[in-house]
Amino acid sequence: MRSRISISGEWLLRDDPLAELAGRARDDLSRIAHPRLPWLEPRIGPDGEPALDVLIVGGGQSGVAIAFGLMRAQVDNILVVDRAARGREGPWLSYARMLTLRSPKDYTGPDLDLPNLGYQAWHEARYGAAAWAALELITREDWAAYLAWVRDTVGVPVRNDTEVVDIGSAGGGLLAVRFADGSVRYARKVVLATGQDGAGMWWMPPFVAALPLRFRAHAADMIDFAALRGRRVAVLGAGASAFDNAAMALEAGAAEVVLFCRRAEVQVVQPYRWLTFAGFLRHVSDLDDVWRWRFMSHVLGMREGFPQATFDRCACHAAFRLCVGAPWTGARVIGEAVEIETPLGPHTADFLICGTGVEMDFSQRPELARIAGNIARWADRYDPPAEERDDRLARYPYLAADFSLVPRYAGVTDWMVDIHMFNIASTMSFGPSGSSINAMTTAVPKLVFGVTRGLFAGDVERHWRSLQAYDVPQAVLR
Ligand SMILES: Cc1cc2nc3c(=O)[nH]c(=O)nc-3n(C[C@H](O)[C@H](O)[C@H](O)COP(=O)(O)OP(=O)(O)OC[C@H]3O[C@@H](n4cnc5c(N)ncnc54)[C@H](O)[C@@H]3O)c2cc1C
Numbered sequence: 001m002r003s004r005i006s007i008s009g010e011w012l013l014r015d016d017p018l019a020e021l022a023g024r025a026r027d028d029l030s031r032i033a034h035p036r037l038p039w040l041e042p043r044i045g046p047d048g049e050p051a052l053d054v055l056i057v058g059g060g061q062s063g064v065a066i067a068f069g070l071m072r073a074q075v076d077n078i079l080v081v082d083r084a085a086r087g088r089e090g091p092w093l094s095y096a097r098m099l100t101l102r103s104p105k106d107y108t109g110p111d112l113d114l115p116n117l118g119y120q121a122w123h124e125a126r127y128g129a130a131a132w133a134a135l136e137l138i139t140r141e142d143w144a145a146y147l148a149w150v151r152d153t154v155g156v157p158v159r160n161d162t163e164v165v166d167i168g169s170a171g172g173g174l175l176a177v178r179f180a181d182g183s184v185r186y187a188r189k190v191v192l193a194t195g196q197d198g199a200g201m202w203w204m205p206p207f208v209a210a211l212p213l214r215f216r217a218h219a220a221d222m223i224d225f226a227a228l229r230g231r232r233v234a235v236l237g238a239g240a241s242a243f244d245n246a247a248m249a250l251e252a253g254a255a256e257v258v259l260f261c262r263r264a265e266v267q268v269v270q271p272y273r274w275l276t277f278a279g280f281l282r283h284v285s286d287l288d289d290v291w292r293w294r295f296m297s298h299v300l301g302m303r304e305g306f307p308q309a310t311f312d313r314c315a316c317h318a319a320f321r322l323c324v325g326a327p328w329t330g331a332r333v334i335g336e337a338v339e340i341e342t343p344l345g346p347h348t349a350d351f352l353i354c355g356t357g358v359e360m361d362f363s364q365r366p367e368l369a370r371i372a373g374n375i376a377r378w379a380d381r382y383d384p385p386a387e388e389r390d391d392r393l394a395r396y397p398y399l400a401a402d403f404s405l406v407p408r409y410a411g412v413t414d415w416m417v418d419i420h421m422f423n424i425a426s427t428m429s430f431g432p433s434g435s436s437i438n439a440m441t442t443a444v445p446k447l448v449f450g451v452t453r454g455l456f457a458g459d460v461e462r463h464w465r466s467l468q469a470y471d472v473p474q475a476v477l478r
Contacts, residue, residue, distance in 0.1 A: 017125040022153040025116040029154070035074070040455060041462070042077050043174060045186030051174050054451060055185060056080040057367065058193035059158045060090035061147050062422055065110045065440055066191055067156040069448035072112070075455065079185065080156055083163035090195065092144040095220045097244035100137035101437075102307050109440030110150045117153065122146045137309075165366045169415035173458060177367075188458065189451055191403075191420045192367070195435050196220070196358055198423030199368070199397060203359035207331050208236070208352055215338050219245045219355040229253035234340055234349035236328055238266045240306035242355025243314055249353070250317040257320050258347065260340075262327035270305035271298070272432065281442045284431035285401075289382045296428050297390050303357075360395040360425060371413045376406040378428055396428035397421060402450025403430070418454070422447050 042050035053075055056063045059082030067080050082089045090096075111117035123132045123142070138146075151158060163180040167190055170176040174186045192198055202218045209216075217223045219241040225248045233249040235242050238261035246257045275281070275295075284295055314320045323344060330341035331352070340347045362372035379394035400406050403420040407413060422434035422443075430446070432439035456463070 018122070018149060021116060021121055021125040022149070025114060025121075025153050028114055028116050029072070033072075038074055039463075040075060040077060040459070043172070043186075043188060045174055046170055046172075046176075047184075047186070049186075050077070051186035051188060052077055052079050053187070053455060054078040054189045054191060055175075055177055055187035056191045056193055057164045057177075058082060058089070058195060058198070058423070059084070059151070059156075059160065060193065060195055061110050061437065061440070062195075062434055062444070063089075063191075063193035064147060064151045064156050064158075065112060065444045066193055066422065066447060067158075068110070068150070068154045069112055069444050070451065071154065071156070073448060073452050075452060078157065079187075080158040081162040081164060081179070082158060082160050083180070084160060086158070086160045087144065087148055089160075090144070090147070091220070092140045092147075095222065096140050097219075097248050098140065098240065098310060099313070100139050100309075101143055102137075102240055102310070103437050105132075105135055105138050107438050109437045109444075110147060112444065113441060117150060119143075119146050122149060166370070167367050167419065168370055169413075173418075175415065175418055189418045189420065189454060191422055191447070191451065193434065194365075194367075194423045196424045198435070199365065199421065199425035200359045200361040201364040202357075204354035204356050205236070205328060205331075208328070208354055211331060211333060211338060211352070215333065215350075216352040216354070219353055223248070223353065225249055225252040228351055230255050231350040232256045232337070232348065233258070233351050233353065234338075234347060235259045235353045235355060236262070237355030237357070238263070238306075238322075238324075239304055239355055239357065240310050242353075243306050243310045245353045245355055246320065247310070247313040249351075250314060250320055254319060256349075257314070257317070258349070259314070259320070259322050260326040260328060260342065260347075261322065261324045264325040266322070266324060267303055267305050269302065270307075271302045272304060272438065275299060275432065276438050278442070280431065281439050285429065285433075285446070290384075292429065292431075293378070293382055293384050294388060296431060297384070297388055297393050299431075300393055300427065301390055358424065359392075360397075362397075371405070371407075371416045371419075374408045374413050375416065376408045380408050381406075393428060397425050399426055399429040402453060403433075403447050404450070404454070420447060420451060 040053050045051040056067055059080045063080050070078055108118050164177055165180050166178040168176050170186050175190050176184050176186055178184050202220045204218050228249045229252055231254055233254045235246045246259050249257045326342045326344050328340050331338050337348050337350050362368045362375050376398045378396050378398050381398040398406055403422055405416040405419050407416055424435040426434040433443035
């Protein structure tokens with residue numbers, strides 16, 4: 001029988017365990033809300049309306065967790081926008097093609113250390129404690145549903161179907177953020193929680209990009225796998241996403257899938273497992289440039305390994321073949337197929353998929369277009385020893401301690417210091433941070449501290465006046 005219980009004054013049906021859990025999480029939050037005092041006053045924008053204190057671009061797991069962290073610091077004059085439709089933020093229900101998350105089930109993150117907001121609590125409420133105990137890895141669908149539940153439970157204000165196409169200065173310490181529909185919002189600070197390609201683009205060799213669309217795709221594109229039935233597919237790259245796409249083609253009945261690994265050996269070691277300890281996650285960003293570069297160029301130079309299940313999902317098909325030491329050096333259309341050049345000789349395929357990751361190129365992002373040429377990169381700030389050089393990684397932005405962009409040349413577009421970057425591009429400066437589950441517990445609070453530090457410092461004169469005017473007696477002399 002259904003019974004009604006009250007949590008924090010909300011009446012809930014006992015047989016709606018997720019609503020019950022949401023009530024418990026909100027109750028927890030109200031108990032740990034100290035210090036509760038509001039401390040921000042909205043600035044007035046050029047349109048005469050109150051400007052936002054923070055606008056977050058990207059409503060994936062990072063954007064939601066950052067908003068949640070800010071709200072816990074009583075920064076609630078905020079807005080999260082995402083160009084995706086509600087529930088479709090991030091890769092989980094679109095181009096992520098693994099069956100389950102690759103990270104272990106106990107990696108917490110979006111909950112910001114609140115057990116009743118964690119994935120385990122959600123899973124137990126949804127499926128029961130025994131199901132959690134038996135669970136090996138979290139499915140993509142469950143992770144997406146969990147993120148939506150977190151967002152609703154903590155009340156993060158998200159506007160979907162809203163793409164940011166321009167960020168500029170509005171003067172007076174405000175940024176002007178323009179959306180694709182032409183409307184503008186003003187904000188003191190902008191956080192870019194824009195995911196893997198948030199500071200550049202998905203990359204493929206230019207000679208593949210030059211092929212007609214019907215012959216090629218990037219692993220992050222929407223791909224009609226059913227159309228690959230009976231066809232010959234070639235995949236470039238040996239990271240997890242390349243294998244996931246190969247598996248999708250095999251499962252769709254491709255006649256042959258050949259995965260080309262550019263290196264002489266497939267990367268089977270996962271450096272992200274090594275670095276998942278509190279000391280590294282918390283403090284690699286505190287190291288000097290020499291050590292930050294040394295650690296992160298080593299990790300990112302290795303590239304991410306793939307889990308056993310990802311490999312097995314391909315290897316169980318007779319139609320699968322792995323070629324190592326086989327970069328593509330050219331490609332041309334011959335009839336209704338493509339001939340790919342490799343050091344091992346030519347290879348003919350009907351469709352090409354590039355699992356070749358991202359390239360830093362700020363000019364590819366409309367929201368960074370105004371400042372692309374003036375964002376300091378590692379190449380501008382640090383010259384590594386010859387054996388540690390890496391031109392690809394040198395193009396990553398060199399971020400300040402609060403994740404903000406640093407102008408390459410002072411006095412040109414200094415307003416960029418109010419734009420904080422929390423996507424894959426923050427990885428060279430902070431280690432795993434933006435676009436990562438395992439670093440959320442440490443990286444999101446660091447970003448939130450950085451943003452609140454800037455908001456507080458920007459209001460310091462108002463706070464000083466407020467203290468001087470403060471005359472509330474705490475005791476009455478009787
Ligand atoms: C295929 C794939 C699988 C992964 N699997 C795992 C895994 O198993 N375990 C793990 O720990 N990590 C995994 N990751 C890494 C990481 O956890 C994910 O990339 C995760 O989605 C990062 O979250 P995010 O919120 O930082 O970015 P996203 O989830 O990518 O969210 C960014 C959001 O920004 C929005 N956006 C971008 N630009 C704009 C704009 N101009 N205007 C408005 N909105 C914009 C996008 O629509 C998107 O919703 C995976 C990554 C990929 C790509």
